[in-house]
Amino acid sequence: MLPSSLDFLSLRSLPKRETLFEQTSRAIAECIRQGRWKPGEMLPNEVELAAALGVSQGTMRRALNMLVESGVLIRHQGRGTFVAEFSAHEDRVYQRYISLEPDDATLSEPSPTSSELVSFERAVAPIDISSALQVDATLPLVHAVRVLKTSTGLVTYDELWCHPEDFARLTAENLAHHEERMLYAFYQRVCGVTIVRSQETAKAVLMPQAICERYGLKSPLPVIEIRRISCTYGDRPVEFRRQLSVTEHYHYKL
Template sequence: MTSHKPEIAASAAPAGTDEMLGFRPLYRQVKGVLVRRLVEGVWSPGEALPSEGQLAAEIGVSQGTVRKALDEMAAEHLVVRRQGRGTFVAEHDEPRILFQFFKLVPDAGERRFPDSRVLDITETAADADEQAALGLSPGDTVLRIRRIRALGPAPVILETLSVPAALFPGLSDGPVPNNLYALYAGRYGITVANARERLKAVALAAAEARLLGVAPGTPALRIDRTATSLDGTAVERRLSLCLTEEAHYLSDLR
């Protein structure tokens, strides 16, 4: 079992307080310690964390402070609380992705995870938009994955994903699974924690329309998403063209 020394600064407030230290509450400092351990792979997706009491003793703070840090991490879907069992590192399973990241819902029916068919995978120099989204330099390469996604018999999404080739070596060598976020976490130790999306109404160009089986000029919802990992690094740019005649974008504001 790996042992960790306390990682809160020696000037931290006494246990049982939430004093402001360095302009950050103590529980936020504890959260930073725990998130850093997730980034470093100390705990894997699906693995149980030590108990609140163990973490509190190890880090040198009160159990209530640890609980407050874990509550905030649970609200951000980084960990999962299970009654009577403890706290676990969140996994990118389909229910979580549906709730947190996939927002297109059929007009008639419940949310469901879309089926996917990969069109092609290429490694190429990042274009200007990919450089801006992923913080890359001219000449850096990306793996670009194009796929069609469906919520039923007919395709509804044409999706282009771009990831830094340096972060995902070998990604193009084997089958690309439907659930890419689980692959990122399981094979590469990169957990997608947040995403920022920009939405815009567009008309489909002829090539895009052909792949989706509709007429050129058909209206579509364009979703431009940049996903970031636990440490804030941009790891994926995802451009989705969505048909919304029989589906809608659903966002739960909390």
Template sequence: MTEHKVEIAMRPDGPAGAEILGFRPLYQQVKANFVRRLVDGSWAPGMALPSESQLASEIGVSQGTVRKALDELAAENLLVRRQGRGTFVAEHDEQRILFRFFKLMSDDGIARFPDSKVLDGTCGPADAAERTALNLQAQEAVIRIRRIRSLGGKPLVLETVSLPAHVFPGLENGPVPNNLYSLFATRYGITIANARERLKAVALTPDQAEHLRVAAGTPALEIDRIALSLDGSAVERRLSLCLTEEAHYQSDLR
């Protein structure tokens, strides 16, 4: 049982302020402790973390246990290890989002972050699909943002972003940046940890086709994404209609 042995993180004579971490494998308990710090904003995007030895002393575990927890969070893109500089809370910068969340790539194989043009932003009662996706009750409001995303000046994606209004109050009234996930983190303290996507082939309606400057009935790839925050809450539904004549969906499997 050496690999999965669970230590007791705090004893009566343990370091002051150490936390009782329970009886799961210890590195997972430490990881959960660190995730809570990300969730409550104690560790903010871009922040440099204390050293492994400092964290180990604070929690009352070995430095190796702290390192394993930090390594897992780095593998999940929540932390960034920088050689010679330390460990930092990941930011939703364009480069990170490009390779993790935006999977549409032009057929020339060059990864580019798309331009964005907002069509409209509204707030109103969630429809049935939004209530299901975001775990909302009847009559709860959502903010809806519709925008066109382009590569090389050519419209490629018609996107509808639905957000719980109580999580992102007032977002529909201000400027909507291209990089929404950075805005979520900096203004609202919401970090997107991962997402679930469903893909489906569809034909564009006349209204959808007009926005994308193609004929009605043109085939498109529909991507229905639910983005989850660090605590596992569904905080965004993003429905994207993508033209694939000169682009493709790329997913790197590991």
């Protein structure tokens, strides 16, 4: 029942002047980054982990709770500590991303949407996007465009750019037909890429005329543009996302 060995854990290789619980937290995160424990997998219990690193249970608890706060781990009383997968994030990440809600609260559901893949290609990205992703400006990236619709029509125009290597297994077919509600759960299952952090900005713009005409939208139509850089373990940016959302019957909850 005991794990074969936890020898790969060590503290001393990490920089000093961090508190013990910070070092501990980084040591655990590093193991996850290296794939020693995979998304969905259960970690050894607190006592074993603490003993393996030579810290007290309280210190290990604090280190693990830091990783819960940053969304890397999930803990369930009576069950154990697990590496987060997106499907498990029901509270934090769900709130974080699917924050578009209907104005009319009586429409209890976030309204079932259908998503449609508009284009899928490899292309050189605009310079601001390639530099945000920290890749060479001449490297062709994966570029996809989707639209999300509800019964009231188009709600979100969604464009993504991502690393061709990390997302080598992303194809037009699996992107068009995935079952996951959230793209980030899909990334994890298909590409093995776990998103742990995002940085978003928002502004109001007019929906481009071409899109209005193509989808039968009135014009001028104000929309919220969200730009998002998402990072995997180690704060490495891997995906740029740009969403234009029609907020005529919807709003964002902040």
